[in-house]
């Protein structure tokens with residue numbers, strides 16, 4: 001049998017732009033266009049603690065993440081300093097991740113505002129770029145947040161690419177463009193190469209990724225050990241690490257966002273049926289049954305409400321899921337105009353009905 005050629009990998013890295021600051025601006029649109037700093041209280045220059053995130057306008061004053069907040073204050077006393085509101089960012093992050101998950105079963109969240117998806121199934125970088133545009137648009141319209149996307153043949157290239165064109169950018173690095181993309185960058189552009197390693201590399205006369213790629217691998221190995229080999233491989237664009245959701249999938253969700261707020265219950269009900277059919281078919285694909293059904297409603301003005309209920313026994317049955325979802329929806333919905341709503345299934349178990357069928361054979 002002829003050996004199957006390895007199919008080309010297409011990996012996408014999606015990174016929210018100045019995430020905490022963007023969420024604050026969304027909550028309070030009067031902050032738009034202003035220098036916003038989220039972090040510890042600067043106490044008029046005597047505060048301790050650091051900047052968590054700052055808006056692009058604040059960056060123009062030289063303010064950066066992880067900078068001591070009193071230093072940031074001295075750069076720009078007129079900046080708007082806000083405390084960190086983690087529950088709000090976590091909730092927004094969860095909604096964003098639900099959107100991204102819809103585009104691939106290979107999904108890996110790496111921090112509150114970044115994720116990888118494997119979109120090799122598209123078969124082309126152009127199609128992947130089309131999907132990236134759709135993801136960017138959906139996150140912006142439903143969460144009011146911009147993000148930047150990098151697409152490459154591996155995770156590291158994708159991550160480096162997403163940082164190239166911020167904010168709201170997209171950078172596609174096709175396999176044939178990897179060498180050229182890397183050659184132009186300094187060594188610290190490789191994720192994981194920090195200040196210390198950069199200085200040590202400099203002592204070996206290595207400043208750029210091109211220098212690193214041309215360096216003798218044995219020399220790197222004796223100076224840096226395993227890390228030397230890793231760096232050499234990355235400098236050549238070799239990176240086979242997989243996109244894996246390390247925590248395992250804990251829920252299957254789908255949401256619907258309306259271009260205009262909806263208060264017609266018949267529309268909401270028919271969309272509830274559609275949402276149930278969507279999550280149910282994905283549940284079946286995985287051979288799971290579920291115990292918990294969560295309904296989340298976002299009312300006009302970004303007011304979020306959610307309610308979860310569990311069944312006595314796990315089910316893989318569409319009708320049982322819909323019945324429970326409707327019950328939860330009725331209990332939760334208070335008649336206000338709805339901007340978006342969604343349902344998710346969790347509490348997975350392997351579907352017993354499928355096991356019985358298998359045992360019959």
Ligand SMILES: [Mg+2]
Nearest residue numbers: 015016017113
């Ligand atoms: Mg980010």
